[in-house]
Amino acid sequence: MVPRKIRQSPKLPAEKRREQLLGSARRLFTKNGYRETTTEQIALSAGLTKGALYHHFKSKENILFELVKEVTERHFARLDEVLGRAKAPARVLDILLEQSESHSQCSLRDNVDFWIQAMRVPRIKRYLNRRFREMVDRFAGSVDTRYGNKTQRNHLAVFTFSLFHGLRIRNVLDPRVVSLPAQIKLYGELLDSKFGRIASGKGRK
Amino acid sequence: MVPRKIRQSPKLPAEKRREQLLGSARRLFTKNGYRETTTEQIALSAGLTKGALYHHFKSKENILFELVKEVTERHFARLDEVLGRAKAPARVLDILLEQSESHSQCSLRDNVDFWIQAMRVPRIKRYLNRRFREMVDRFAGSVDTRYGNKTQRNHLAVFTFSLFHGLRIRNVLDPRVVSLPAQIKLYGELLDSKFGRIASGKGRK
Amino acid sequence: MVPRKIRQSPKLPAEKRREQLLGSARRLFTKNGYRETTTEQIALSAGLTKGALYHHFKSKENILFELVKEVTERHFARLDEVLGRAKAPARVLDILLEQSESHSQCSLRDNVDFWIQAMRVPRIKRYLNRRFREMVDRFAGSVDTRYGNKTQRNHLAVFTFSLFHGLRIRNVLDPRVVSLPAQIKLYGELLDSKFGRIASGKGRK
Amino acid sequence: MVPRKIRQSPKLPAEKRREQLLGSARRLFTKNGYRETTTEQIALSAGLTKGALYHHFKSKENILFELVKEVTERHFARLDEVLGRAKAPARVLDILLEQSESHSQCSLRDNVDFWIQAMRVPRIKRYLNRRFREMVDRFAGSVDTRYGNKTQRNHLAVFTFSLFHGLRIRNVLDPRVVSLPAQIKLYGELLDSKFGRIASGKGRK
DNA sequence: TATGAATGAGCGTTCATTCAT
DNA sequence: GATGAATGAACGCTCATTCAT
Numbered sequence: 001m002v003p004r005k006i007r008q009s010p011k012l013p014a015e016k017r018r019e020q021l022l023g024s025a026r027r028l029f030t031k032n033g034y035r036e037t038t039t040e041q042i043a044l045s046a047g048l049t050k051g052a053l054y055h056h057f058k059s060k061e062n063i064l065f066e067l068v069k070e071v072t073e074r075h076f077a078r079l080d081e082v083l084g085r086a087k088a089p090a091r092v093l094d095i096l097l098e099q100s101e102s103h104s105q106c107s108l109r110d111n112v113d114f115w116i117q118a119m120r121v122p123r124i125k126r127y128l129n130r131r132f133r134e135m136v137d138r139f140a141g142s143v144d145t146r147y148g149n150k151t152q153r154n155h156l157a158v159f160t161f162s163l164f165h166g167l168r169i170r171n172v173l174d175p176r177v178v179s180l181p182a183q184i185k186l187y188g189e190l191l192d193s194k195f196g197r198i199a200s201g202k203g204r205k
Numbered sequence: 206m207v208p209r210k211i212r213q214s215p216k217l218p219a220e221k222r223r224e225q226l227l228g229s230a231r232r233l234f235t236k237n238g239y240r241e242t243t244t245e246q247i248a249l250s251a252g253l254t255k256g257a258l259y260h261h262f263k264s265k266e267n268i269l270f271e272l273v274k275e276v277t278e279r280h281f282a283r284l285d286e287v288l289g290r291a292k293a294p295a296r297v298l299d300i301l302l303e304q305s306e307s308h309s310q311c312s313l314r315d316n317v318d319f320w321i322q323a324m325r326v327p328r329i330k331r332y333l334n335r336r337f338r339e340m341v342d343r344f345a346g347s348v349d350t351r352y353g354n355k356t357q358r359n360h361l362a363v364f365t366f367s368l369f370h371g372l373r374i375r376n377v378l379d380p381r382v383v384s385l386p387a388q389i390k391l392y393g394e395l396l397d398s399k400f401g402r403i404a405s406g407k408g409r410k
Numbered sequence: 411m412v413p414r415k416i417r418q419s420p421k422l423p424a425e426k427r428r429e430q431l432l433g434s435a436r437r438l439f440t441k442n443g444y445r446e447t448t449t450e451q452i453a454l455s456a457g458l459t460k461g462a463l464y465h466h467f468k469s470k471e472n473i474l475f476e477l478v479k480e481v482t483e484r485h486f487a488r489l490d491e492v493l494g495r496a497k498a499p500a501r502v503l504d505i506l507l508e509q510s511e512s513h514s515q516c517s518l519r520d521n522v523d524f525w526i527q528a529m530r531v532p533r534i535k536r537y538l539n540r541r542f543r544e545m546v547d548r549f550a551g552s553v554d555t556r557y558g559n560k561t562q563r564n565h566l567a568v569f570t571f572s573l574f575h576g577l578r579i580r581n582v583l584d585p586r587v588v589s590l591p592a593q594i595k596l597y598g599e600l601l602d603s604k605f606g607r608i609a610s611g612k613g614r615k
Numbered sequence: 616m617v618p619r620k621i622r623q624s625p626k627l628p629a630e631k632r633r634e635q636l637l638g639s640a641r642r643l644f645t646k647n648g649y650r651e652t653t654t655e656q657i658a659l660s661a662g663l664t665k666g667a668l669y670h671h672f673k674s675k676e677n678i679l680f681e682l683v684k685e686v687t688e689r690h691f692a693r694l695d696e697v698l699g700r701a702k703a704p705a706r707v708l709d710i711l712l713e714q715s716e717s718h719s720q721c722s723l724r725d726n727v728d729f730w731i732q733a734m735r736v737p738r739i740k741r742y743l744n745r746r747f748r749e750m751v752d753r754f755a756g757s758v759d760t761r762y763g764n765k766t767q768r769n770h771l772a773v774f775t776f777s778l779f780h781g782l783r784i785r786n787v788l789d790p791r792v793v794s795l796p797a798q799i800k801l802y803g804e805l806l807d808s809k810f811g812r813i814a815s816g817k818g819r820k
Numbered sequence: 821t822a823t824g825a826a827t828g829a830g831c832g833t834t835c836a837t838t839c840a841t
Numbered sequence: 842g843a844t845g846a847a848t849g850a851a852c853g854c855t856c857a858t859t860c861a862t
Contacts, residue, residue, distance in 0.1 A: 158383050603809035
């Protein structure tokens, strides 16, 4: 009874499967949220069975970590690159927002939940907090000294990142209410008023 | 399992019970998160049993909605009051942050999760987005006209609220990395530089 | 599709259900072994669903413990009673064996596995070892002083219990190979030879 | 998961591999128990992969059987040897216990579980029961005739083996409660009292 | 109104076994 | 002979919800 699923195995190399699974996981996590996504969905969406998933990952939580690391490292790399060129915080905000938009291959609707879930897992939280502090440091270290002393530049970094996250979340929740360009412009004006016009790299893309 | 019969049924009036249950739910949701809180915990914590809970609320999700409305209305009322006195956005930010700190009887650690869960439910999301737009409007309508025309004040409102949310989340996730007073001061200086010093109401509570 | 099981609930009082579930568990554990028995089987065999089982017991392991305690206490009580009447170790062996035969409502085939599994759970193991030492003490304290000093009577107790367990297991594994009456008689003769004939209570049943 | 390629395939002759696998299985089974040991562990511990294991054994259960046979045959051989020298049952008990102690390269803690699992498999059970009866026969055939006629010596064999098993299990479960030397001595005295002192071979190894 | 026994769908994970390469 | 990716059938447990009393 119940036509037993025919034993079929595309039998991909491990590395390829990992990519597939991570891709499926990212897509599902961002679409439906971490909790709402089952390991079975991830596996099926990658073309194999639940059991096989555990051949490639130790646990669902581990997939989350893997994903978090991947995204964070990319984010970090991008930030590094940005800071190398643009010395002005508003410019950084601009590029950060622009990136998070374009980079969302799939709907980021529930991305926030993804991060929240990640933050619940102690080791992931530690990782993320560490990475954030490093980002703040990097930011404070790269930005023009006219923005103040080290401490002040640190505050500015936190300010900028918080603004970024706040805008991003709001934008995800209700895009109609927030005009990203207007926000970036406003931030730029605020900074210019206080610190004077400071060259911000190559200028607008 | 099977907790030994406590058989206590004070049989309170419905309205009173609702209050109790909502109180318990708020406490538990903010402490442990929505998903992590079971209906049983809510009921028990309010002094009755799981089954009885369903006499007062249609579902767990409904409790969430009820709570979201309650908190949002309070938040809204508070904002109204603040806007009546303080005309400066930085002052608003100050009071908002101060309030969310003091108002947290219990750790707000997982508060974020609470809102995320709320946002997943379409009707709650619609409600919250509507309320947010109203808050932006109210803000833009109340703030000193020296902050720009209606549209600009709208942007400023979104900017302020986003900054608020961003700072709040970061503060929840890793309090050590963000100094709220420094952030408020920084925001005040940025605004003053651009718009000039504008009276910000009666000053600190 | 798949005619959803009609919601039917005999709705028994908790105490009664507990008994039923313990009974089902005992039957299944002894027949098929602890590992081989699923919580679903236990529940179904008691007339309810898997989920309901967890209304009455915290875990499968807990059911095991409950059962172990029940059997052990009964065993202990029986031993107490026996020791009150029969002062001779062979008589104790006799009664112990007789009891474990009659008491087995259902096949004891896999009883051994039941105890092994129990011994794997640390808290159960501690409980059982404590109980065993108490039984040895009780035995050594009750038995006629002609069997030696306290230490020697302790050894005799361990000897008797070990013999009992050994015979019991062998009897369970292959009843044809061991004649319980002959073993009891042999043990009696060995004791009589060494310690002289010592009254063993009311005599043979 | 997915251990980084070690890609080592010494490609040993089948017989050698079998030995290795059986060795690994014995070590793991006795240390952790049959159920707790996975085929992967066995294979890895023998230096090859899970899949390869099935070239040498039809199933995990078959490994168990193989092992049971091996151990039993060795046990039998040892008994044979012992019976050739020592004619006194207490001496046999002594040597049996001593052997099971020394022979345990690794903790025998879960050895019991090993045998229980074996007994669950019908064909293994049949084999073991047959072997046990043969051991009883051999014992009864070898032991001094002063211990009684064939039937009585059979009972004595069962008595001795049961005592052996009982003591062994108790010793494994809670070593503190049973003094093996005292038990052996006690058994010797019981026998001597009844049957008179009978030479027990060459004495202690 | 309140109780609490019962439901049932679901989830993350494990593992002996298979088989294409 | 060996690999290792894949299978699939369990299993223990959770929990929002229902409902007879």
